[in-house]
Amino acid sequence: xxxxxxxxxxxxxxxxxxxxxxxxxxxxxxxxxxxxxxxxxxxxxxxxxxxxxxxxxxxxxxxxxxxxxxxxxxxxxxxxxxxxxxxxxxxxxxxxxxxxxxxxxxxxxxxxxxxxxxxxxxxxxxxxxxxxxxxxxxxxxxxxxxxxxxxxxxxxxxxxxxxxxxxxxxxxxxxxxxxxxxxxxxxxxxxxxxxxxxxxxxxxxxxxxxxxxxxxxxxxxxxxxxxxxxxxxxxxxxxxxxxxxxxxxxxx
Amino acid sequence: xxxxxxxxxxxxxxxxxxxxxxxxxxxxxxxxxxxxxxxxxxxxxxxxxxxxxxxxxxxxxxxxxxxxxxxxxxxxxxxxxxxxxxxxxxxxxxxxxxxxxxxxxxxxxxxxxxxxxxxxxxxxxxxxxxxxxxxxxxxxxxxxxxxxxxxxxxxxxxxxxxxxxxxxxxxxxxxxxxxxxxxxxxxxxxxxxxxxxxxxxxxxxxxxxxxxxxxxxxxxxxxxxxxxxxxxxxxxxxxxxxxxxxxxxxxxxxxxxxxxxxx
Ligand SMILES: Nc1ncnc2c1ncn2[C@@H]1O[C@H](COP(=O)(O)OP(=O)(O)OP(=O)(O)O)[C@@H](O)[C@H]1O
Ligand SMILES: [Mg+2]
Numbered sequence: 284x285x286x287x288x289x290x291x292x293x294x295x296x297x298x299x300x301x302x303x304x305x306x307x308x309x310x311x312x313x314x315x316x317x318x319x320x321x322x323x324x325x326x327x328x329x330x331x332x333x334x335x336x337x338x339x340x341x342x343x344x345x346x347x348x349x350x351x352x353x354x355x356x357x358x359x360x361x362x363x364x365x366x367x368x369x370x371x372x373x374x375x376x377x378x379x380x381x382x383x384x385x386x387x388x389x390x391x392x393x394x395x396x397x398x399x400x401x402x403x404x405x406x407x408x409x410x411x412x413x414x415x416x417x418x419x420x421x422x423x424x425x426x427x428x429x430x431x432x433x434x435x436x437x438x439x440x441x442x443x444x445x446x447x448x449x450x451x452x453x454x455x456x457x458x459x460x461x462x463x464x465x466x467x468x469x470x471x472x473x474x475x476x477x478x479x480x481x482x483x484x485x486x487x488x489x490x491x492x493x494x495x496x497x498x499x500x501x502x503x504x505x506x507x508x509x510x511x512x513x514x515x516x517x518x519x520x521x522x523x524x525x526x527x528x529x530x531x532x533x534x535x
Numbered sequence: 536x537x538x539x540x541x542x543x544x545x546x547x548x549x550x551x552x553x554x555x556x557x558x559x560x561x562x563x564x565x566x567x568x569x570x571x572x573x574x575x576x577x578x579x580x581x582x583x584x585x586x587x588x589x590x591x592x593x594x595x596x597x598x599x600x601x602x603x604x605x606x607x608x609x610x611x612x613x614x615x616x617x618x619x620x621x622x623x624x625x626x627x628x629x630x631x632x633x634x635x636x637x638x639x640x641x642x643x644x645x646x647x648x649x650x651x652x653x654x655x656x657x658x659x660x661x662x663x664x665x666x667x668x669x670x671x672x673x674x675x676x677x678x679x680x681x682x683x684x685x686x687x688x689x690x691x692x693x694x695x696x697x698x699x700x701x702x703x704x705x706x707x708x709x710x711x712x713x714x715x716x717x718x719x720x721x722x723x724x725x726x727x728x729x730x731x732x733x734x735x736x737x738x739x740x741x742x743x744x745x746x747x748x749x750x751x752x753x754x755x756x757x758x759x760x761x762x763x764x765x766x767x768x769x770x771x772x773x774x775x776x777x778x779x780x781x782x783x784x785x786x787x788x789x790x791x792x793x794x795x796x797x798x
Contacts, residue, residue, distance in 0.1 A: 345697055372703030382698035386716050395712060396702035441698075448702060 295354065296321045296452045296483040297342055302351035304337055311337050313507040315351070319452070319500075324484040326494035326515065329504035330530055335487040338504070339456050342485065343374045356451050372400050375445030375453040379460050381437040383429040389416070389440050390425040393447045401448065408447075415443045419473050435466030439473055452483035459490060491535060495519055503527045572765075579767040583759060587768075590748065591755035592775050598737040598751055601665060602672025603730050609673055610680030615710070617685050628681070635678035640736045644671045648743050664749055668740050676733045683725045687718035727787045731780045752776060 297319040304312035311334045319325045340346040353361045360370050393412035397403045419439040459467040478497045494515045501515035511527045522528045616628035660666040699709035738753035752772040759768025
């Protein structure tokens with residue numbers, strides 16, 4: 284459909300090829316070709332139920348694709364023999380509902396996977412955790428439990444938890460949708476910093492401002508297909524497809 | 536006509552009146568001298584000590600603790616098997632759970648002590664009676680706890696497993712570090728109830744034929760009752776059971792009201 288896509292797969296952080304996903308008889312993804320270059324920020328928008336989350340969750344195999352291939356950092360994660368756990372450790376993921384581990388302190392939330400998955404020594408893990416917490420502005424919360432954090436703080440801790448694994452790329456599934464409006468800014472600020480540092484990011488979002496300001500590419504999905512993609516300012520200002528126009532007229 | 540409020544008050548008076556009448560009747564009609572002679576002979580009470588504590592209570596606690604510990608491990612294993620994607624694991628676990636939930640604990644004790652000896656004459660269950668008690672109580676308790684633990688694991692939000700997996704943890708690692716610890720918090724009250732039930736079931740060890748040093752509370756009380764032809768020893772051991780179970784009940788109620796408030 285689009286010809287301005289980067290076709291050099293060796294520089295691709297995420298490369299999705301002809302992805303189909305069924306839930307039972309329900310075809311939720313109907314042949315997706317999708318691409319995120321290294322260091323790029325790609326935002327995915329679309330109406331509820333269009334398959335945005337499913338696409339994102341296929342990238343780290345939380346959902347198993349029915350057919351198609353997905354390459355992550357040059358390795359095929361959909362390959363039968365792929366070490367999915369090791370690949371996931373290189374893909375940070377941030378959920379709408381935070382999903383912090385409630386029985387662990389903030390610091391432990393950040394160190395456990397470093398130790399158990401990456402095999403880092405405790406001291407090293409703690410040091411990295413503290414550096415990462417400082418980055419999201421929550422150093423003073425390291426011994427707090429998640430129940431005592433606000434939504435905005437929880438989501439920043441969740442981002443820090445993913446970052447502490449030193450991932451190659453980050454996936455975000457509506458990271459600000461569960462937050463009170465006044466807390467959205469803090470989380471977006473952290474994400475902007477990340478983007479400025481050159482982190483590869485795939486962001487499912489309803490924050491058009493973020494997409495316009497930070498995104499290198501904007502993808503509009505509807506009913507399991509990518510309807511339109513391109514430069515965010517261009518797509519938001521002059522949507523070419525009727526469905527995109529209809530969607531944007533509702534949310535803008 | 537009386538207002539609903541007056542009627543409610545009147546109904547409350549009736550309830551108090553019935554209560555007072557019953558207490559008075561019991562107090563006046565019962566033969567208190569006879570009762571005390573039969574149930575609370577001070578000389579016999581004194582005779583129970585200190586052995587009722589140093590032997591009987593101690594053994595009840597040991598049997599229960601060993602049975603509970605084994606049952607907990609077994610219950611966790613059975614619960615994980617029940618949730619496994621491997622069919623045979625699920626079937627085996629279901630079979631074991633249904634078998635030992637459905638059998639009276641006494642039958643399990645007999646099967647283990649007599650049956651084992653008949654079936655494998657060359658072998659012995661290690662640690663003698665303690666081994667048999669641990670196995671029997673553990674099997675019965677574990678079968679119940681397996682279902683409780685499974686429900687607890689399923690009550691942990693799905694996002695927890697997903698977050699753990701997205702960090703690169705294997706399924707097993709995520710279970711051990713993330714899901715199971717949260718499940719146990721949810722099911723602490725029913726598990727404590729199971730501990731109370733096992734405390735009482737530990738009395739079934741009498742079927743094994745014990746020497747004095749192995750007596751637990753019930754056996755100890757029965758022997759005392761038979762030799763003194765008096766019920767006092769039974770009352771003493773009954774109080775010992777309550778000494779264990781009532782504090783546990785209080786702990787359970789605390790936990791339940793706390794988790795209610797946390798909601
Ligand atoms: N685990 C599942 N089992 C069955 N159907 C599912 C499952 N997950 C998602 N679906 C269905 O797949 C479709 C796409 O869902 P998805 O969550 O990807 O949409 P979305 O674009 O993220 O929507 P939203 O903006 O509401 O988050 C929906 O129709 C949904 O009902
Ligand atoms: Mg979604």
